[in-house]
Amino acid sequence: MKNLLLKSLEEIELIRESSQIVSKTLGMLANEIKPGVTTLKLDSLAESFIRDHDAEPGFLGLYGFPNTLCVSPNSQVVHGLPNKKPLKNGDIISIDCGVLKNEFYGDHAYTFTVGDVSDEIEELLYVTKASLYIGIREFKLNNRVGDVGYAIQNYCESYGYGVVRELVGHGIGRSMHEGPEMPNYGKRGRGKKFRDGMVVAIEPMINLGTHRVNHHKDGWTITTKDNLPSAHYEHNIALIDGKPELLSTFNYIYDSLGIKNKEEEEFKNYKI
Ligand code: MG
Ligand code: MG
Numbered sequence: 053m054k055n056l057l058l059k060s061l062e063e064i065e066l067i068r069e070s071s072q073i074v075s076k077t078l079g080m081l082a083n084e085i086k087p088g089v090t091t092l093k094l095d096s097l098a099e100s101f102i103r104d105h106d107a108e109p110g111f112l113g114l115y116g117f118p119n120t121l122c123v124s125p126n127s128q129v130v131h132g133l134p135n136k137k138p139l140k141n142g143d144i145i146s147i148d149c150g151v152l153k154n155e156f157y158g159d160h161a162y163t164f165t166v167g168d169v170s171d172e173i174e175e176l177l178y179v180t181k182a183s184l185y186i187g188i189r190e191f192k193l194n195n196r197v198g199d200v201g202y203a204i205q206n207y208c209e210s211y212g213y214g215v216v217r218e219l220v221g222h223g224i225g226r227s228m229h230e231g232p233e234m235p236n237y238g239k240r241g242r243g244k245k246f247r248d249g250m251v252v253a254i255e256p257m258i259n260l261g262t263h264r265v266n267h268h269k270d271g272w273t274i275t276t277k278d279n280l281p282s283a284h285y286e287h288n289i290a291l292i293d294g295k296p297e298l299l300s301t302f303n304y305i306y307d308s309l310g311i312k313n314k315e316e317e318e319f320k321n322y323k324i
Contacts, residue, residue, distance in 0.1 A: 057223070057225055057226075057230055058247060058248070058249030058250060059225055059249050059250075059251050059290070060249070061292070063156065063225065064249075064251060064290045064292070064297075064299070066153075066154045066155075066156040067156045067157070067158060067224065067225060067251055067288065067290070067299055068158075068288075068290075068299040069153060069154065069156075069158075070107065070110075070151045070152065070153045070154070070156050070157055070158030071151070071158030071159075071160065071288045071299040071300040072158070072299075072300070072301070073102060073105045073107050073151045073153060073158060074110075074149045074150065074151045074158045074159065074160050074300060075160070075300050075301045075302070075303070075304050075305075076101070076105070076304050077098050077101050077102055077149050077151070078147060078149060078160070078162050078302070078304065078305050079303075079304020079305050079307060079308050080097065080098075080101050080304075080308070081094055081097065081098060081147060081164075082164065082304070082305045082308035082309055083308045084097060085139065085145065085147075085164045085166060086139070086166065086167070087138070087139055087140050087141045087166055087167050088138045088139065088140075089138060089139055090134075090135065090136050090137060090138050090139070091121070091123040091125075091132075091134040091135055091137070091139070091145070092134045092135060092136055094121060094123065094134065094147070095119050095120050095121045095123070095134035096120075098120045098121050098149060099112070099120040102120065102149075102151055105151075105153075106153065107151045107152065107153035108151070108152040108153070109149075109150065109151065109152075110149075110150025110151045110152045110157050110158070110159060110228055111148075111149070111150045111228075114150070114228055117131075117272070118133065119133060119134050120149065121134060121147055121148065121149050122146075122147070122148040122149075122161075122272075123145060123146070123147055123148075124145065124146040124147075124148070124273075124274075124282070124284065125139065125143050125144065125145040125146075126143055126144060126145075126281050126282075127275045127276045127279045127280060127281055127282060128146070128273055128274065128275050128282065129146075129216055129219065129257050129259070129265055129274045129275060129276060129282040129284065130146065130148060130161075130219055130257060130274055130284055131148075131272045131273060131274055132146075132272070132273050132274075133270060133272055133273060139166045140166065140167075141166060141167030141168060142166065142167060142168060142169055142170070143165075143166040143167075143169075144163055144164065144165055144166065144169055144173055144177065144281060144283065145163065145164050145166060146161055146162070146163045146164075146282075146283065146284040147161060147162060147163075147164060148160070148161035148284065148286065149161070150228055155226055156225060156226060157224055157225065157226070157227070157228045158224075158288055158299070158300065159224055159228060159253050159286065159288060160253065160255075160286040160287055160288055160300040161255060161284050161285060161286040162285060162286075162302060162305055163177055163180070163181075163283045163284055163285060164305075165177070172260070173260070173281055175211070176213065176258065176260050176281060176283050177283050179207070179208060179211050179213065179258070180208070180213075180256055180258040180283035180284070180285055181283075181285045181315075182207070183203075183204045183207045183208050183236075183256045183258065184204075184254060184255075184256050184285045184286070184287060185315060185319075186203045186204060186207050187200045187201075187203055187204040187236070187254045187256065188200075188254055188287065188289055188296050188298070188319060189203070189296070190202075190203045191246060191252065191254065191289055191291060191296045192246065192291070192294060192295055192296060193246060193247070193248065193291065193294035193295075194245060194246065195245070195246050196240075196241055196242060196243045196244060196245050196246065197232050197233070197234060197235070197238065197242070197243030197244050197246075198238035198239045198240055198241060198242030198243040199238075199240055199241065200234060200238070200254060201234070201235045201236055201237045201238025201239075201243075202237075202238050202239055202240045204236045204237070204254075204256050205236060205237040205238065208236075208256065208258050213258050213259060213260060214258070214259035214260075214261055214262045214263030214264070214276075215236050215237050215256070215257075215258060215259075215263050216236065216257040216258070216259060216263055216265060216282070217235070217237060217263055218265055218274075219257055219265075219274070220233045220234055220235040220236065220255075221233070221234030221235070221236070221252060221253045221254045221255045221286070222234055222252065222253050223250065223251065223252050223253075224251055224252065224253050224288060225251055231244075232244045232252070234252050234253070234254055234255075236255075236256045236257065236258075246291055247291065248291050248292060248293065248294065249290075249291065250290070250291045251288065251289070251290045251291075251299070252288070252289055253286055253287070253288050253289075254286065254287060254289060255284060255285065255286030255287075256283075256284070256285060257282060257283075257284045258282065258283050258284075259276045259278075259280060259281070259282045260276075260280040260281050260282070261276060261278040261280035262276065262277050262278050262280075264276070264277035264278075265277060286300075287299075287300045287302075288300045289319070292321065293321065295321045296319055296321075297319060297320065297321055298316055298319040298320060301316060302315075302316070303316065
């Protein structure tokens, strides 16, 4: 992983452009995710959509990954491979997508419900997404990497959930994965100090049960050790004028699903 690279405002705008194409892709997919659809179909729709926006799928070929989307249903945590198995009522599915445009990457993820899910799973999703914003609030001038991780861990563990240790968020820019690593666990006041111009992907991966995971023989798929469900949400955020600025948005998803949601408004500080 490359060392921390601070970005100019011009570079941040290019990351925002790539990130917004991911946001729109997830918004398009929100209309397609229903019982009966296969993840290979979603993958093909996403690839066409990204190319229609004069961009490249950011994951395809990265470290040898064979697809556009990482699709991780139910007990899969992240990095699941699209396949021909239809989604069914009651599933949840994390869809993680990357885009490369103008030599800069965007990368974020949302966990969707398929039909009706149990109250227990609804709460896991609610808490995991809330923890993402709790973490983002700590991404501010002179705070440190450990402040973000501590805030996410403390909140999620108060619900008895498992915070995945083996996979972490990251810096993003001309590479998909740059420093610093952004764990979803940690100690206050520890780790690299945040400075204006940093751009990161914060991405809590939170399990209903144990935090422990299994790595599968396909070299990609990661599941929870107890096979209980796992949730994953990710945003891209720049530090501008000391404050976190969201470069990605879930609002295209909410538009598709007919949901009114103002959760992102506090993170739109920077006006161009
Ligand atoms: Mg991602
Ligand atoms: Mg990421």
